[in-house]
Amino acid sequence: MSENLDLEKLQKYALNTWLFKQGEMVSLMIHLGYRLGLYRAMDGQGMISAKELSEVSGCHERWILEWLRCNAAAGLIKTSDGVSFELEAEGAAVLSKADEPTYAAAVFANIKPIEVIDGIAEAFKTGIGLSYDGQGEGSEHAVEAMCGPMSKALLVSQVLPLLDGVANKMKKGAKVLDVGCGTGLAIELLAEAFPESFFVGYDPSSRAIEAAKQRFSEFENVELFNLGAEEIPDSGDVDFAMTLDCLHDMPRPDLALKAIWGALKKDGTLLVKEIKSSAVWDDNLRNPVLALMYATSITTCLSSAMSDKDTLGLGTLGLNPDLLSEMTREAGFTSFQQHKVDDPTNLYYEVRP
Numbered sequence: 394m395s396e397n398l399d400l401e402k403l404q405k406y407a408l409n410t411w412l413f414k415q416g417e418m419v420s421l422m423i424h425l426g427y428r429l430g431l432y433r434a435m436d437g438q439g440m441i442s443a444k445e446l447s448e449v450s451g452c453h454e455r456w457i458l459e460w461l462r463c464n465a466a467a468g469l470i471k472t473s474d475g476v477s478f479e480l481e482a483e484g485a486a487v488l489s490k491a492d493e494p495t496y497a498a499a500v501f502a503n504i505k506p507i508e509v510i511d512g513i514a515e516a517f518k519t520g521i522g523l524s525y526d527g528q529g530e531g532s533e534h535a536v537e538a539m540c541g542p543m544s545k546a547l548l549v550s551q552v553l554p555l556l557d558g559v560a561n562k563m564k565k566g567a568k569v570l571d572v573g574c575g576t577g578l579a580i581e582l583l584a585e586a587f588p589e590s591f592f593v594g595y596d597p598s599s600r601a602i603e604a605a606k607q608r609f610s611e612f613e614n615v616e617l618f619n620l621g622a623e624e625i626p627d628s629g630d631v632d633f634a635m636t637l638d639c640l641h642d643m644p645r646p647d648l649a650l651k652a653i654w655g656a657l658k659k660d661g662t663l664l665v666k667e668i669k670s671s672a673v674w675d676d677n678l679r680n681p682v683l684a685l686m687y688a689t690s691i692t693t694c695l696s697s698a699m700s701d702k703d704t705l706g707l708g709t710l711g712l713n714p715d716l717l718s719e720m721t722r723e724a725g726f727t728s729f730q731q732h733k734v735d736d737p738t739n740l741y742y743e744v745r746p
């Protein structure tokens with residue numbers, strides 16, 4: 394070993410590196426717990442042994458014991474003896490209860506197939522990333538697992554009332570455009586709350602649109618287009634448009650904003666939900682999961698944002714408030730307001746033509 398090395402620093406560095414490997418392996422255990430229904434089986438049971446959990450879950454006791462001990466070692470469940478274990482209420486809100494805004498277990502359902510990882514490595518050479526459809530089967534559901542809990546908790550009850558006049562228009566019957574609608578969760582939430590309104594969704598991912606079509610097979614007030622935002626016609630008849638967590642994924646968000654401007658009525662409203670980010674590195678360091686965000690950018694957001702030639706290539710943290718404000722102004726919008734919403738990850742903007 395080189396004599397110049399600071400041993401203490403080296404040990405800390407090596408441990409920090411191995412903790413990421415531990416995170417990868419524990420993620421796989423969360424995936425298994427989600428897939429086999431183990432967290433749900435533990436929820437509300439108090440202390441439970443491997444034998445009891447194996448009986449309710451139908452899984453082999455010895456495998457369950459190892460899984461329980463791994464989860465306890467990771468601090469995800471409680472034990473005092475390595476024999477009985479408890480998923481406490483806070484753990485259940487993150488790993489078992491799908492209706493909680495804090496629910497995260499489903500995010501671990503998606504494991505990147507090797508061909509997607511190969512594709513990302515290739516993108517480092519060519520500069521051209523993978524669109525959402527190239528990111529592996531089921532990745533559209535992983536997106537919903539990531540963005541869905543907060544949308545369910547906030548969109549109708551907290552965000553919409555902040556937008557001047559929008560809820561009233563939607564009660565009477567408005568034309569609503571969801572740009573980058575993914576699998577359609579936001580449309581579903583709004584269509585349930587405002588059945589008089591008509592909803593149009595655009596997304597270039599054919600898998601996401603296919604899932605949305607299945608979701609709305611019984612709805613008569615939803616129309617879906619397997620097209621990117623740039624293709625939206627300048628109809629000038631839309632009352633309310635939204636881009637939820639997707640402008641930074643688009644190769645040309647500037648062109649998307651121009652198209653949305655053309656589709657909106659002159660008194661229409663655009664809601665933009667974007668990842669909390671800043672042009673200043675030190676501000677971003679306040680984000681406790683910043684490395685996760687950049688890794689997600691490489692595998693997902695930047696990859697999509699660079700899935701074409703001549704892109705802006707923004708990525709997960711690339712669309713900060715100043716840049717968005719400038720981009721909306723250049724697209725023709727004259728009013729830009731940021732709203733306060735209790736969401737640790739996203740910022741919300743009301744933008745008007």
Ligand SMILES: C[S@@+](CC[C@H](N)C(=O)[O-])C[C@H]1O[C@@H](n2cnc3c(N)ncnc32)[C@H](O)[C@@H]1O
Pocket residue numbers: 525536537540541544572573574575576578579595596597598601620621622623636637638639642643644645649697
């Ligand atoms: C993180 S997902 C968000 C989906 C949905 N809005 C939500 O909140 O769950 C980003 C979406 O942007 C879509 N997207 C990527 N490029 C786009 C483009 N040029 N026009 C419209 N949507 C685009 C992707 O296909 C993907 O469905």
